[in-house]
Amino acid sequence: MHSHTRTLLTIVTEAALEGTLVRDLDRLHAHGYTITDARGKGNRGVRDAGWEASANIRVEVVCDAETAEAIAASLQEQYYDDYAMILFMSDITVLRPQKF
Template sequence: MDAHIRTLLTVICEAALEKKLVVDLEQLGAPGWTISDARGRGGRGVRSAGWDTEGNIRVEIICTRDIAERIAGHLQARYYANYAMVCYLAQVEVLRAEKF
């Protein structure tokens, strides 16, 4: 098995941002992403996934560290002040490096 190091950027945010985030990710060079519904509680209270735009989503992007940092920096500058959003980075090992 030949594993390669990449970075997993996870973004948890308001579902209303999904279309804007997809445009941002394409423009910032993300090789791909996965979006799923998310529920939970945080600093802005309890969020459910009962309504299309009132719940939360989880966006996961596996990419190089510099792309992950570029995306996270953009999201922080553009959305943190006005939207519920959390971003975190983790080092991961992938088996098909050419995809990321």
């Protein structure tokens, strides 16, 4: 079995940004992404999705390190000042590198 290293960029942010964020990911050359609902607590309080304005999403993008860094830089510049958002990156191993 041959494995290959890629980067997992994880974005946790306000659900209201989903449509805009998807357009950004397409523009920044993400080949794909997974979006799930997210709940939790951070420096902006509890985000429990009890109503739409308090809903969060978790977006995961598997890509090469250069693309992950470009996406992260763009999102930091555009959203960090005005929205609840965290970004983190991890090196991961994939078995089908052509998909990413």
